[in-house]
Amino acid sequence: MRASLLQIAVDEDESVDSRRRRVAALVREQAGADLVVLPELWTTGAFAYEDFGREAEPLEGPTYEVMAKAAADAGVWLHAGSIPERDPDGPLYNTSLVFSPSGDLAAAYRKIHRFGFDKGEAVLMSAGREPVTVRLPGTVLGVATCYDLRFPELFRGLVDAGAETFVVPAGWPERRRAHWTLLARARAVENQAFVLACGTAGTHAGVPQAGHSIVVDPWGEVLAEAGPDEQVLTVDFDPGRVGTIREQFPALKDRVLGLRPPRRPDGGAA
Numbered sequence: 001m002r003a004s005l006l007q008i009a010v011d012e013d014e015s016v017d018s019r020r021r022r023v024a025a026l027v028r029e030q031a032g033a034d035l036v037v038l039p040e041l042w043t044t045g046a047f048a049y050e051d052f053g054r055e056a057e058p059l060e061g062p063t064y065e066v067m068a069k070a071a072a073d074a075g076v077w078l079h080a081g082s083i084p085e086r087d088p089d090g091p092l093y094n095t096s097l098v099f100s101p102s103g104d105l106a107a108a109y110r111k112i113h114r115f116g117f118d119k120g121e122a123v124l125m126s127a128g129r130e131p132v133t134v135r136l137p138g139t140v141l142g143v144a145t146c147y148d149l150r151f152p153e154l155f156r157g158l159v160d161a162g163a164e165t166f167v168v169p170a171g172w173p174e175r176r177r178a179h180w181t182l183l184a185r186a187r188a189v190e191n192q193a194f195v196l197a198c199g200t201a202g203t204h205a206g207v208p209q210a211g212h213s214i215v216v217d218p219w220g221e222v223l224a225e226a227g228p229d230e231q232v233l234t235v236d237f238d239p240g241r242v243g244t245i246r247e248q249f250p251a252l253k254d255r256v257l258g259l260r261p262p263r264r265p266d267g268g269a270a
């Protein structure tokens, strides 16, 4: 299986419209890949909080239209990263879109863990509630977005639903790049799954982006890693390795589920 991760530079000197056109052309250039992956909130930038409301679009808005067509033109599965989605009822969501090679929407995933604590995305956007998997020929994708990478229980749930390849679009900042690489490898090793993690390059809202998109195999080995700048990271991998590794080193079968909640040191219930 061939995957191309498009690590897009999101800088303020490019308009959203022009970036959309540029990215669509880049997707078309990936004809021949099986799966193309874009980063989180690449239209606005994940830290451009002031633009979320202005640039928010309905699910089937301009990004959807352009990306559905680009997926069909290239004949690829396209994880089109995420958009600031405005729900018809009003709230905003950080929503990922996955298109089939015929340009049909295969899945939409609203980011569950919002970043920012008491500001930014955490207050401007609503939280999704539904983990999402997508069946592709040869593998099952489990989708997660950026900050979700810090929450292993989401990934375990995706594994329980059959996920073998995690796709994680992100707008991860440079100052926590070490966490990005470490967490991508941890999610791969503990779940014996591939991780395709696609970040942004450039600087927006004063936040330099980490780049360093990364592909990790189910043994935790890094198959490919991008540098800091805009780059297409293409990797060939064998999704069958998930089954082989889960069979040869069957740690997932040793999970002990349904444990009683631990008691606190003072004896109270947790």
Ligand SMILES: O=C(O)CCC(=O)C(=O)O
Pocket (backbone or CB within 6 Å): 046, 114, 115, 145, 146, 147, 148, 150, 171, 172, 173, 176, 179
């Ligand atoms: O968890 C982090 O360090 C970065 C998360 C983030 O930037 C995001 O989810 O947009």
